[in-house]
Amino acid sequence: MPTFTIVAGARPNFMKIAPIIHQLQKQQAKNPAIKFRLIHTGQHYDKKMSGDFFEQLNIPEPDANLGGGGGTQAEQTAAIMVAFEKELLENPTDLVLVVGDVTSTLACSIAAKKLCIDVAHVEGGIRSGDLTMPEEINRMVTDSITDHFFTTSEIANENLRKSGFSEEKIHYVGNTMIDTLLAQMPRFEKPEGELFDQLKPKEYFVMTMHRPANVDQEQKLKAMIDAILEGTQGLPIIFPVHPRTAKNLQALGISSPNLNLCEPLGYLQFNYLVKNAKGVITDSGGITEEASVMNVPCITLRDNTERAETIHLGTNELVGTDPAKLKPYLEKVMAGEWKQYQGIPKWDGKTAERIVEILVKHYS
Incomplete structure (x- = not known):
């Protein structure tokens, strides 16, 4: 049965992985042979930027914290790659799942692929076209070596098609951050x-x-x-x-x-x-x-x-x-004359369900 390694490093990652973890836990309840490890790269390392999120979003404590925070972009990337390679050698996995577009996304994708491990990118295919943004470089490099793209929109799908990726790699599933938003809305509290x-x-x-x-x-x-x-x-x-x-x-x-x-x-x-x-x-x-x-x-x-x-x-x-x-x-x-939300396809709170279903099916 499959083993998955899930990576989170910076504040936005936690909202994106929470519903995936909850769905994997549901699958585990039916089939204990499904295993996953949660790795915190330590890219954001103060309590407000990470610890609170684990508590508020009901995410289990990470299996490992790589302590990769601080330093320049290059120093941070290198520190995370070195530590994550060691993690993967000590804890073999079928797939590394990365989310978003932060330094950890890039670093862990490269380390995984160099060990011939499959990579899944949640939020694959999104592009700003602005190479002055570190996030755009992270997205492009990660996507260039990704095996499974979990996309948020038809725009992202089209970006990937234009880059020559085949349809079977592109999974249009929606937005896990919106899964978290819809699930947590009843718990919002005034500061x-x-x-x-x-x-x-x-x-x-x-x-x-x-x-x-x-x-x-x-x-x-x-x-x-x-x-x-x-x-x-x-x-x-x-x-x-x-x-x-x-x-x-x-x-x-x-x-x-x-x-x-x-x-x-x-x-x-x-x-x-x-x-x-x-x-x-x-x-x-x-x-x-x-x-x-x-x-x-x-x-x-x-x-x-x-x-x-x-x-x-x-x-x-x-x-x-x-x-x-x-x-x-x-x-x-x-003046109260702003446009209204029209509804974005598949941003319905069921994205993580679709992702986990695809992963379990593919790696079982």
Whole structure:
């Protein structure tokens, strides 16, 4: 019977693997011969970025933590590859399953293939076309050596076909992150603290910014925040902020009574805020998917996206990184004239079921 190794490394990975693990546990209950190991690469290694997710999403403790956090991109990739190769030699497996597009995805795929082990890529085939993003390189390299693609959209399928991959490798299953979102929605909880107690539903914004293009260029960051403050017309903005970004904001002297910086939040607390927000302003990819399914207006401060279905069928609009372009979009949100979620095919909470069914069938 099959043995699978599942890899998680960074915050978004945990939402994507949780439903797959739950489905494998269900299969194990019927057939104890099915085995899997959960490997945490340690790419995100502080409690807020990983530990909380294991508790909140009911994921078992990892079988191993590779401790691959810190350092440059190259140092991190190398550390994870060395540690993961050792893991695979000590614990042989039929398949390595990687998710998303982080450094761990790339590093573990390469280590597995060099040991002639099959690789499955959850979220295979998504592309932004922007090679300045480390994630795009991770996606392209991982896909080039992948044996099974589990895709989120017809757009991803087409990207893979254009790259010459055969239909039998492409499995159009949906989005495991949405499995997690739909399963956890009844458990969403308001964060604790006076700041959050004062918020009124649909009368505040949630903002996330982490990409260097937005947060590392001082004058651009100041212009963007100024444009956001002007366009949100005094409504509270909740900004869970990375310490580096907080430092940049402080150095620029950016502050406003309605700009509320806070620590990164747990999954259940953050999505509670998104679900009840008037709108979301972000440069993240995953949040555009969650906001769309929750039918919350989403403004993306990027020039491209690897999740085009959130624009065609979701609530996402690609505004770009020019602060001057923000005003009409915020006016639309404020006026309640934003587009509605149309429904994205197979984003129905059953994606992990489809994935595990395919894997068990193929490797039994």
